Structure formats: C-alpha cells, structure tokens
Amino acid sequence: MNRTTKLVVILLLVVAAVCSLYIFRASTQTSAQQLQIYQHGTLIQTIDLAHVQEAYTIELKGENGAYNTISIESGRVCISHASCPDQVCVHQGWISDSTLPIVCLPNEVILEITGGGADLDTIAG
C-alpha cells in the first residue's frame, strides 16, 4: 500500500468511527420523553419525563382563580384537578406518548409529550 492509500483508509476509518459514535449517541437520546406545558399559547415549562424520580404535582394558576393541577410521574402525566367547567382534561387521564396532548380549552393549557414511543406527527379527529 502506498501513502495515499493508507491515508484514505485511515480517513475512512475515522469517519466511520465518528459516525458510529454520533449514531449511538443519537439513538440513546431519542427515548427520552419531554413534557411541554403550554399556557395561553406560550411554553412555560419543559420536563424530562423519563427522568422523574418521584411523583409530584404542579399547580398552574390562571386568571380569575382558574387552576389546573398537573400530576407528574415517571413516564406519564395527567391533570388531576382543574377549575374548568367541562373537566374534559381531568377525564382524559394519563398520557405517556405524543398520540394526543391533554388540552384544557377553558383555561388554555396544553400538555404535550414529544419524543415518546408513538411516532405520529399529529392526530386528526
């Protein structure tokens, strides 16, 4: 093998190694579920659901005494109490993937999970 050949072989090996490392890192990262909490259309908090150690709740206050109590556990989330009249968000129960976000229309709150198991872009209905 001459010098050029050696250089190219080494180059290919380096590229292959860098790529493998990148792919490995990318594939181990995508399993994380990110919970995004929106209120009145703005993202107010992002929580890494996969790394929640202990269950806890967040009290989300709105105008005129409106509130939503968000229960967060490892890998899933729900609205446990809410001031809204229809209680649709409470009845939806736990969600753990991106299939359908929890939406509280009266209080303008959205809980959305990205990067979970379901590989849907959105849902019609």
Next chain:
Amino acid sequence: MTPLRGNSTQKLTRLSLLSTIALTIFMIEAQIPVPIPIPGVKLGLANIVTVYGMFALSPVDTLLILLVRIFLGSVFSGQMMIFFYSLGGGLCCWLSLCLCKRLFTIKELWLCSPLSAIFHNIGQLLVAALFLKSWSVFAYLPYLLLSGILTGLFTGICTQFLLQRLSHVQNKRK
C-alpha cells in the same frame, strides 16, 4: 486494462450494454426493501457499473452511462424527484471517481467505491437541502456516511472481482 478501443459500433454496443446492466441493477435494487428507515440508505449496486466504467473505459463514457441510467431509472420509477436526487448524487460521485482515478491504481479500486458512495450521498443531501431550503437534512449525513462506507466496501469488492473476471474474458477475445 486499456480504455476501450475499436470501431464506434463496438463502443456503442458496449455502452448500451453497460447502461442496460446499470439500469437493471438499479431497478431491481429499488424493489428490495431497506431495513433501515433513513432516506438514501441503500446498497448502491448500480455503483459497480460506474466504478467499473471509470477504470475499464473512460470518464466521459462512464458519465454517459451514468446519465442514461439516472434518467431512465427515474422515468421508470415514475418519481421525478428521484431524478434530481440521483443527478446530484451521481455527478458528485463521478467527480470523486475522476479524482480517484488519478490517485489510485486498479489494485486499490475497492477503496474508490466507498469514497464515491460517500460523495454520492453528500451530493444527494445537497440537492435535498436545496429543495427544502434547510440544512437540517444534513443530520442524516452520519448515517449516510457510515452506510456509504460499508455498502461501498461491499460493492467495491464486487467491482474488483468483476474486473478480474472481465479482463480474463477480454484477454481471451483478443
């Protein structure tokens, strides 16, 4: 291995035959499902003909075969987008092979294939980035580079064998 000599009929026949082979390989490969859901990842068997042509024929002849294959391949597959992606990839691949021909002898031909596969992928991504007006498609580059190196080595070795066998045939004819 010497560049193709002889009358133009012989040359025409040789070029059409190689174009047909390239197209056939391309069309058959398109039917093989790829287990990895990343656009652009494939075996790239048609590259065998391109690399072979580069070393057994001339760069210009190879370009002709390549263009015929890309045009007919996208016409037969019925998707015009494939034409632009293939063209971008094919031209990058061809340019890199022209360079390879200067750098390497026929013994290192197995190395040219992964290199050209990489440049084919880069060319495709450039076209994609141009169409989508976004560089985010380059996030696929590591996947394509890795698959290009692996499949390129495979097709490179195939080409090496092919050249050995074909030169045998050619010598006999002479």
Next chain:
Amino acid sequence: MKPVFILPVLTMGLLTGCVTTQTPSASSQIFAMDTVMSLEVYGDGAQAALDNAVSTIYHLEDLWDVTEEDSEVSAINQSQGQPVPISPETATLLDQSKGLSQLTDGALDLTAYFAVSAWGFTTGDYRVPSQSELDALKTQIDYTQLSLNLEEQTATLPDGMRLDFGSVAKGDLGAILSEQLQNQGITSALLYLGGNVQTIGSKPDGSLWRVGIQDPSDPEQAALGVVEVSQKAVVTSGSYQRYFEENGETYWHILDPETAAPARSGLTSVTVIGENGTICDGLSTALFVMGLEDGISFWKQHPELDLDIIWVEESGNVTITSGLETTFQLTEAQSDREVTVIAP
C-alpha cells in the same frame, strides 16, 4: 494526497453533531375558533410566515364567529332578508359551501344554526327538543334560500333562518393558510386546526407526514390507525367529538338537515383526505349524514374530487377507499378490526 481533500469531509461529519432532526423552524400553539390550533412551519422564512398565519387565523375568527355580535356571519344572520356586504374570504367560503350542498343533495347545510342551538350544541346547555319543535326547525334548514351575489360581494338570507360556518370554517382556514404559506415560499408545514389536519409538502426530510386517525370508541387514548400523506388535508367528522347523553340515549352534534336531529347513519366517524381542506371538511360532515352505502356511491360518482375516505361504523368495522390501501395502517392495538377496501 492533499489534506485539503480530507478537511471538508471531516468537518461535515463533525458539524452534523450540532444539527437536530425535525425541529420546526417556527411553531405556535394558539386558541382560536373555540378550539386549540398548533402550527409547525419548517424552512427559511418560517417565523415570518407563521406570524402571518396566526394573524390570518384571528382575522377569520373575527369574521366567522357566530356568537360574536359584529362578525360577518352575525351580520348575515341579522339582515332580515336584506343583502349584506361580505369580505372575499366569506364570499368564497359561502360559494364553495353552497356547491358542496348541491353536490351532496343537502347532506351538508350551513343554514342549520337554529337547530344546532336548539339542541344546545352552541352553548353547552344541552336539551332534547320535542318532535313538534324539530318539525318546525327542519323547515328552517334550506341552503337554497341563501343567495350570493359574487359580483357585488353580498349575501342574502331570509329572516327566520340562521347560518353557521362550523362544519366548514376550520377546513377552509386550512386551505387558506396552506395557500398563504406556500405563497411565502414555505414547502413544509403541519397545521393542526382543532382536529382538522392540513399538511403542506412533506416533512423536511422528504418523508410523508404520519397522521393518526382517532378511534371513535376511545378517542382520548390510542389512535385507530395511521395515514401517511403529503400536501393533503385530513379531516374527521365523528359523533364522539361533541355529544351529550340523556335517558340512556346519546345525542351528537352532527345533525341530519332532513330531521334536524343527530344523524343516525350507523357511522361513528368519517375521515376525508384530499387536497382542499374546505371540500374535506364539508364532505366529512355530509358523508357522516349520508351513511356508509350512500357515501360509497357518492365517492364512486365523483372521481374528479380525488378524495380518499375512511368510514368507521358503530360495529367497529373500517371501510377505506382504494387509494389508502398502501398508506393507511391500523395501529397494533387495533389490528383485529375488519378493514374493507373499496375500489372505484
């Protein structure tokens, strides 16, 4: 071998570490038209295009909100038979809706607002009207009474009838936004407009958008199936979307214009997939009212519309049109359902 040759390859390989896949260039979640909307726009100029889209949504909401006193639809409703000047957007929407009403022989009818509010679907104070009340209400539903003058941009509706854009507004919004975004050079975007989905182009990587179809029997959790689309609107009308129960009976918001009562056609949802959001939205309602058999023959009679349709029956059976054979898939949890494919 020159090092110049190595550098670009190496840097390209390393640079990609900083690029993340599939993050929208601009996105927004807004509340409008009594629902939630989520817009994801990709590519150059995404933020400006998104801002324009959001202001278009609020603008059209102002025009089409039937509960708002000074909206255009209210102006028509209070006109007492006099011509009312309307904006080009409203004129186009009314014109298209009338066309769809004619096409479906009245299965879609925008003049059902009195009936819709009698059932309480506008306010949430649900009640079941008596038969005599319904008999009176159904005479007040007749799209042919609405007249449009497209040259002078006016609409005329007789007194005693009321319009409501609910069955087409979100679909038309999708069509308008799609055109507007594309005019601004956007080639990839995903619009979720309160259950209606409008896709522009494909995903930035060139692959198709994966749109879930809600399961009418368990709308809050798993999807029934997935359809892969590009440059299409996906619109579902389902009895699960708005309903109430009284004395063990379920009443939903999709009314049959002939009876002024919830359309009981044996279907729980109809999804229409096509290029134009207005057509998809209007027809998903009309096809729900028609039922499966009439819907299938409607689809066969109108190949020019180039639509694909998913019908879900109360029995759980799914019927799809031939164009979806390769692009529609049941989700794993639903794979035991029976799927019938209809050929043209």
